Amino acid sequence: PIRRITAPQIRARKGGEPIVSLTSYHAHTAAIVDKYADFILVGDSLGMVMHGMDSTIGVPLDLMIMHGKAVVRGTQAALIVVDMPFGTYEESPQMAFRHAAKIMKETACGAVKLEGGARMAETIRFLSERGIPVMAHIGLTPQSVNTMGGFKVQGRDEAAWQTHIDDAIAVAEAGAFALVVEGVVEELADRITAAVDIPTIGIGASKNCDGQILVLEDMLGLNPRVPKFVKIYGDLGPAIERAVSAYAEEVKDRSFPTSDNVYK
Ligand code: KIV
Numbered sequence: 001p002i003r004r005i006t007a008p009q010i011r012a013r014k015g016g017e018p019i020v021s022l023t024s025y026h027a028h029t030a031a032i033v034d035k036y037a038d039f040i041l042v043g044d045s046l047g048m049v050m051h052g053m054d055s056t057i058g059v060p061l062d063l064m065i066m067h068g069k070a071v072v073r074g075t076q077a078a079l080i081v082v083d084m085p086f087g088t089y090e091e092s093p094q095m096a097f098r099h100a101a102k103i104m105k106e107t108a109c110g111a112v113k114l115e116g117g118a119r120m121a122e123t124i125r126f127l128s129e130r131g132i133p134v135m136a137h138i139g140l141t142p143q144s145v146n147t148m149g150g151f152k153v154q155g156r157d158e159a160a161w162q163t164h165i166d167d168a169i170a171v172a173e174a175g176a177f178a179l180v181v182e183g184v185v186e187e188l189a190d191r192i193t194a195a196v197d198i199p200t201i202g203i204g205a206s207k208n209c210d211g212q213i214l215v216l217e218d219m220l221g222l223n224p225r226v227p228k229f230v231k232i233y234g235d236l237g238p239a240i241e242r243a244v245s246a247y248a249e250e251v252k253d254r255s256f257p258t259s260d261n262v263y264k
């Protein structure tokens with residue numbers, strides 16, 4: 001069996017060949033992504049994408065574990081990173097360890113991701129010193145939607161830049177192996193990338209990040225309301241609609257199933 005890419009191997013890619021990543025929540029799509037991605041994120045965006053929630057706040061731990069298992073089963077090469085959902089890690093390093101260990105034991109993923117900068121540094125150190133590789137996530141952190149007052153691009157005001165740079169340095173010094181930088185103005189993303197010795201993974205950030213990530217369903221054209229930072233690489237929405245409407249017609253006029261599709 002092919003050995004998977006490891007968290008230390010991702011960390012070692014700082015300043016090197018760009019790191020390729022997408023989200024996946026689903027065995028069959030993960031198997032395709034696995035051929036091209038260095039790591040696959042089982043993001044808590046699955047609450048919105050798979051389950052129609054308005055935000056990621058309501059995503060339960062068990063749902064992350066269920067989709068994490070599906071993606072691990074469907075893949076063999078990429079590092080699998082599973083998001084820690086809101087409410088499972090913020091309270092204390094001990095609480096975070098308990099839930100991160102549960103995610104790792106039940107899914108066999110290779111790392112977890114959590115949101116927050118300096119305030120999460122102690123927790124990142126606690127986990128990574130105890131066998132759990134942690135990917136950090138700063139900038140626009142969707143689990144803070146209620147305190148941010150919406151999904152807002154960060155760093156439009158240059159006065160806030162130093163706080164974000166300090167967050168990046170804090171998580172890197174605490175032992176995070178990589179850092180997602182989401183929804184920040186381009187020059188701030190570049191400053192963050194220059195300030196830390198771990199790879200930055202950009203989403204709505206900058207081409208100069210050490211890697212990029214997108215939500216798979218967004219880049220496949222399945223999300224009717226994609227943000228500006230998403231580039232649509234495949235128009236699956238209309239393709240699925242054509243297939244479903246053709247099937248509906250053929251069921252109604254009894255041209256499906258044909259003799260090829262039944263057992264004699
Ligand atoms: O949940 C998610 O999909 C994410 C990525 C967008 C980074 O956290």
Ligand code: NA
Nearest residue numbers: 043044045083
């Ligand atoms: Na997420």
